[in-house]
Amino acid sequence: MPRFSSVAPAMVYLADMIESQAGLSAGDALQDGLEFARQMSSGGVSSAELAAQDHPFATRHGSPKRDLLPINIQTGVFLAAWTVVLRGHGGQIINNAPHADDIVRGGPFVFARPIDIAVEEFVRVSYEHRIGQALARLAFT
Numbered sequence: 001m002p003r004f005s006s007v008a009p010a011m012v013y014l015a016d017m018i019e020s021q022a023g024l025s026a027g028d029a030l031q032d033g034l035e036f037a038r039q040m041s042s043g044g045v046s047s048a049e050l051a052a053q054d055h056p057f058a059t060r061h062g063s064p065k066r067d068l069l070p071i072n073i074q075t076g077v078f079l080a081a082w083t084v085v086l087r088g089h090g091g092q093i094i095n096n097a098p099h100a101d102d103i104v105r106g107g108p109f110v111f112a113r114p115i116d117i118a119v120e121e122f123v124r125v126s127y128e129h130r131i132g133q134a135l136a137r138l139a140f141t
Helices: 004-039 047-052 100-105 115-139
Strands: 082-087 090-095
Touching: 004 082, 004 090, 004 115, 090 115, 100 115
Parallel strands: none
Antiparallel strands: 082 090
């Protein structure tokens, strides 16, 4: 039976490796999420087309007349404003466009476009997949 003193360094090493892999997986998942946010902000329906469709996101219709995502490119400001803010072993994907809150939260005349929820879920799934793969690799090394 191994003595504790011979097992302790291996346990410390394993804990360090898990922490390292968690950080790497989080960073990779955030990059995946950033790409997804950009894809979901790259719709191709112009303002003129939306007007011709009687503004399908107007609340006066009672419900949206088109899928809420993707967000359509109009000026490109919203698309260009996605960024990752790293914090410790994690971070956050944010959109710094001046009108980002108006798009995400909606208002009295337009429906909310919950891209934030879609991006958060995408990052969660990506992280779970990446950390699962990393832990499986550690188990076999």
